[in-house]
Amino acid sequence: MIKHLQELLEKALEDLKRNGEFPKDLSPEIIFERTKSKEHGDFATNLALTLAKPLKKSPRDIAQLLTDNLIESLHVSKVEVAGPGFINFFLTENCRRQVIKQIIKQGDEFGDNAYGKNKKITVEFVSANPTGPLHVGHGRGAAYGASLSNILEKCGYNVQREYYVNDNGRQMDILATSVWLRYVELCGQPVVFPDNGYQGDYIVDIARIVRKKYGDKFLHTSHEIYEGVPADEKSGGDKETHIDGLISNTKSLLGKKDYNKVFQIALNDILSGIKQDLSKFNVNYDSWFSEKLLHSGDTVDRALKILKDNNYLYEKDGAIWFMATHFGDDLDRVVIRENGQKTYFASDVAYLLNKFERGFEGALYLFGADHHGYIARMKAAAKGLGINPDDIEIVLTQFANLIEHGEKVQMGTRSGKFVTLSQLIDDVGVDAARFFYVMRSHDQHLDFDLDLAKSQSNENPVFYIQYAHARICRVFEKLEQEALQYNQEIGLASLNLLDNDSEHDLTRLLSSYPEILTASARTRSPHVLANYLRELAQSFHSYYNEHKIGKLDDESLRNARLCLAKAVKVIIANGLKMLGASAPESMFSEDKD
RNA sequence: GCUCUCAUAGUUUAAUGGAUAGAACAUCGGUUUGCGGUACCGACGAUCCAAGUUCGAUUCUUGGUGAGAGCACCA
Known part of the structure; x- marks a missing residue:
């Protein structure tokens, strides 16, 4: 048009x-x-x-x-x-009303468009280290990434959703060592748990699994465990060197093979937990990419070679540095440490290279606000590799606060008090959780009101939208009791009878849906869709209150209005689906407690 | 100290550089016994401060103020 x-x-x-x-x-x-x-x-x-x-x-x-x-x-x-x-x-009114017919005919395909020109992109999100269960802080990234991916796909992008599994670094060694120490404890040998180890109870659970499978096979004396290990923080030492000493002893005492067994059990247990949580949250990935692959293959080496061949690497203090400042970063970055180990950043560079080697034309990174320092670094890496920095895009999501009874819920991994994503879902339900996380702009801090999310009233936007959907379903259901019929042919032929203000408003809203989608995709803003759905629901509730829809003797008018209602229903269902929430047929559910 | 993000009714917030700054909650006042009142209608009420760019600025630039975050041979 x-x-x-x-x-x-x-x-x-x-x-x-x-x-x-x-x-x-x-x-x-x-x-x-x-x-x-x-x-x-x-x-x-x-x-x-x-x-x-x-x-x-x-x-x-x-x-x-x-x-x-x-x-x-x-x-x-x-x-x-x-x-x-x-x-x-x-x-002309006639022209405006065509959208109703179109929506009914196209169903969930309505709104599909070619905005993305079939560009093949990878969307990476969450990518939390597999060192513990996902908590509510990860929830926003998960909800945002999943919703945005859906919208991008709808708008003609060829999207791959990817989770980068950091299964290679020091944090993983700390995890394996933590598990082993708990295991030693379970075997009856007392240990002083390191300050920098993973404190959570889930570590003990994993240790239990290890013990069940291998008995006391991995047990060593505390003399062996602490031999040559520097003092921990609580004893006036340094927690970093302390844990490094423990890691090194753990590795040599267990030997490579047994160490890997402990390591794998820990990784698998936690990763499968993460996968379960995400799938429960309606967040699904096309690919789980292991950092280890970058090292076991030659990607890291090749990436470094490219940088070296382009003369962007130099040696200083025994380490190898990447000239990131040459490309606008604040600092040069180490890629190989003095001790010969490759840094995490080296993996990042390799991973970036890998994404483009796999044929992606664009890489979208969704990070939490605490990672903003990565933008300059990743752009620099792209330039160093000869990748167009405009082909990588990093979007930050601000943090979310949980609010309960009007108070901010205090959290911290140290205090050990953190709400897991899984607990949140159990508490407020998938629909509310998914919707609440994306109903505000991603670059705006978000207050997640737990009480509101749980409430079943019009104050709760998810509930309000779902109710509009259920209400429409109810109207159709009710027809039979009234011995009336829905005849789509007659309705579509009588759309010219839809002539009051509410009907004009609704029609107008419906026809803007495709543009809402492209705007949402273009600005990477699922909240635009969320707001739209609220508005549409509101407009419908208002209409419903003012005009009868189903219970009408005039066959033409009745069917025309039913067509309009049906179109609203289709859009609400489509929109909610893209945000990861359901569109229930009824708000009365027997299995609800 | 340097860098990044943010700042809009009492509260949570929306607005590709455009027309009268749009909602929700809270507050106040209403709704013809109704296809589900888990709803609807109305009122009150806001762009942090100061310059600049522009025909036009909540939006862009600069400087303040305030909040959050990041500044490792950690991941």
């Missing part, structure tokens, strides 16, 4: 150029936007405002000239100049 309007204006411009009103070399970009208020018609363009300066004429005069030279269109009922010089286009 926008295209059609552009053509109309294009023609008017040509005519004005031909009769000398406008200079011949004028070829402005014609931008149409959907109007915010219906008094301004359906679409508006600011063309006259942008032409004011080059033409040295008042915007209103230009707008008037343009409208006077417009040719008639079947779809346009009225064109007017308004405000400072906007040209507002009013579509």
Whole structure:
């Protein structure tokens, strides 16, 4: 439709150029936007405002000239100049109502568009270290990433959802060592648990699994365990060197083979827990990418070689550095440490290379706000590798606070008091959790109100939207009791009867759905969709209250209204699905406690 | 100290550089016995401060103020 309007204006411009009103070399970009208020018609363009300066004429005069030279269109009922010089286009009612037919015909395919041009992209999100269960802090990234991926897919991107499993670094050694120490404890040998070890109870659970499988096979004396280990923080030493000493002893005491057994049990247990939690949260991945693969293959070496061949590496203090400052980063970054170990950043560079080697045309990274330092670093890495930095995009999500009884829920891994994602889902349900996490802009701090999420009232936006859906289902159900029928043919043929304000409003909202999707995709903002659904639900509730829909004797009007309701239902269901929430047929559920 | 993100009604917040800054909650006042009142309608009420760019700024630039975060041969 926008295209059609552009053509109309294009023609008017040509005519004005031909009769000398406008200079011949004028070829402005014609931008149409959907109007915010219906008094301004359906679409508006600011063309006259942008032409004011080059033409040295008042915007209103230009707008008037343009409208006077417009040719008639079947779809346009009225064109007017308004405000400072906007040209507002009013579509014919007939044209507006076509969307209802379209929605009913296309169902969940309505809104599909080619905005993304089938670009093959990888969306990486959550990627929490497999050293413990996911907590509510990861929830926002998970909900955001999953919803955004769905929207991008809808908008014509070829999306792969990926989770990067950091199964290679020192943190994993700390995990394995923590598990082993708990295991030693379980065998009856007392240990002083390190300050920097993983404190959670889940570590003991994993140790139990190890013991069940291997008995006391891995047991060693405390003399052996602590031999040559520097003092821990609580004994006045340094917790880092202390745990490094413990790791090193653990490795040599168990030997590579047995150490790996403990390591694998810990990794598998935690990773499968993470997978379970995410799947329970309706968050599904196409790929779980292991960091180890980068090392066991030659990707890390090749990535470093590329940097080296491009002369972006140098040696200092026995370490190998990447000249990140050359590409705008604050600091140069170490890729190989003095002790010969490759840094985590080296893996990141390799992973980036790997993504593009796998044929992705774009890499989208979704990070928490605490990772903002990564942006410059990753862009620098891309430049160093010869990858266009514009092909990688890093989006940050701000933190979420949990609010309970009006108070912020205090959390911290140290205090040991943190709410897991799984607990949250059990507490408020998947639908509310998914929706609440994305209903605010991702670059805005989010207050997650637990009480509101649990409440079953109109104050709860998820509930409110779902209720609109259930209400429509109920209307259709109720028809049978009234011995009335829904006849879609008659309804679609009678759409011209939808002529009151509420019906116009609803129709208008429905037709903006595809643009909501592309706007959502373009700005990486699922909350735009969330807000839209609320608005649509509100508009429907209002309509429902004012007008009868199903219980009508007039067959034509009844079916026309039912078609409208059905279209609303389709959109709500589609939208909720994309945000990872369900669209229930009824709000009364027997199995609810 | 340096860097990044954010700042809008009492509260939580929305707004591709555009028209009268849009909602929800709270507060106050209403709803013809109804296809589910788990709903609807109305009122009150806001762009942190100061310059600049622009025909036009909540939006862009600069400087303040305030909040959060990041600044390792850690992951």
